Amino acid sequence: MPVNPEIQGRQYPPTPPYLVGREKVREFARAVQAEHPLHHDVDAARAAGHADVIAPPTFPIVIQQLTWNQLLDDPAAGIVLERIVHGDQRFTATRAIVAGDELTGQLTVTRVRSLGGNDMVTCETRVTDAAGEHVVTATSSLVVAGEPA
Incomplete structure (x- = not known):
């Protein structure tokens, strides 16, 4: 079954809020080998002007995964x-x-196209904080392999 091209433009509801924990930031930083003290040491982060440790730049994938689940669970997709x-x-x-x-994420399917027997789905997840302010936009392309012949 090919990807439904009518999902292009579809926006899914915002995810429930995700509370970013200090240990989750540290675990993620270790997993991606981000060794900078700002990711691990509260005192270093505060000395640099942050309220607590800061997440590595790729951490938003954690929030985006929550939005992908909405897309993957949508039978119409x-x-x-x-x-x-x-x-x-x-x-x-x-x-x-x-x-x-x-943080809350909201996914929008921005493009669906077929290429070489596969489908490409481009999604943007807009991540906002508790005040509704933009924090990051995560944009990804998913390649969905076609049915075997």
């Missing part, structure tokens, strides 16, 4: 998880994510 390859990822940040932030 026609996307089969087992056929997905992550094709591209970009982040455009307004500010750093800090432990203690309460």
